Amino acid sequence: MLWYPGAVLGGTLRGPIPHPVMLLGDSGVGKTCFLLQFKDGAFLSGTFIATVGIDFRVRPPWLPQIWDTERFRSVTHAYYRDAQALLLLYDITSKMSFDNIRAWLTEIHEYAQKDVVIMLLGNKADVSSERAVRTEDGASLAREYGVPFMETSAKTGMNVELAFLAIAK
Numbered sequence: 001m002l003w004y005p006g007a008v009l010g011g012t013l014r015g016p017i018p019h020p021v022m023l024l025g026d027s028g029v030g031k032t033c034f035l036l037q038f039k040d041g042a043f044l045s046g047t048f049i050a051t052v053g054i055d056f057r058v059r060p061p062w063l064p065q066i067w068d069t070e071r072f073r074s075v076t077h078a079y080y081r082d083a084q085a086l087l088l089l090y091d092i093t094s095k096m097s098f099d100n101i102r103a104w105l106t107e108i109h110e111y112a113q114k115d116v117v118i119m120l121l122g123n124k125a126d127v128s129s130e131r132a133v134r135t136e137d138g139a140s141l142a143r144e145y146g147v148p149f150m151e152t153s154a155k156t157g158m159n160v161e162l163a164f165l166a167i168a169k
């Protein structure tokens, strides 16, 4: 466990976080935004996020222990081994991203440590008009795999800090 310095987190969260935490999930589910929301409460939309994404690829100094896995695809499996906690995201407006969760979990069980802490997150919960995955379906899949679940929004910040707190327990 380590304590993240306030400068890294911003906001109010101070506490032990498993080291390291990885964010997983299909492209576009909101991993980068989720991380940014956690880091400083900011939400970036549209094209600007692509620019930010380039910085993520070289892992900025303020982000030493949290890896945005999509950007490190080629070495992902090695990183799985070191992860103590995984946040697995799908997009509630994308049925495909939800359907792919089973494949992600298979990969996790194959490569991650046996005692890794996993949490399933249905992100973009603020876009209720375009919802394609029911909350019950997310909860039921999570039950099937024995992992905790909640819906989040990297845009409004809903449950973002809570998710990191939950995996820190």
Ligand SMILES: Nc1nc2c(ncn2[C@@H]2O[C@H](COP(=O)(O)OP(=O)(O)OP(=O)(O)O)[C@@H](O)[C@H]2O)c(=O)[nH]1
Binding pocket: 025, 026, 027, 028, 029, 030, 031, 032, 033, 034, 044, 045, 046, 049, 053, 070, 071, 123, 124, 125, 126, 127, 152, 153, 154, 155, 156
């Ligand atoms: N409405 C809404 N949009 C979101 C949310 N999270 C992310 N987005 C948008 O979804 C798009 C993809 O977000 P990213 O954070 O780049 O997704 P990613 O999972 O990092 O995608 P890759 O980098 O391709 O792996 C962006 O246009 C974001 O603005 C959310 O909670 N609500």
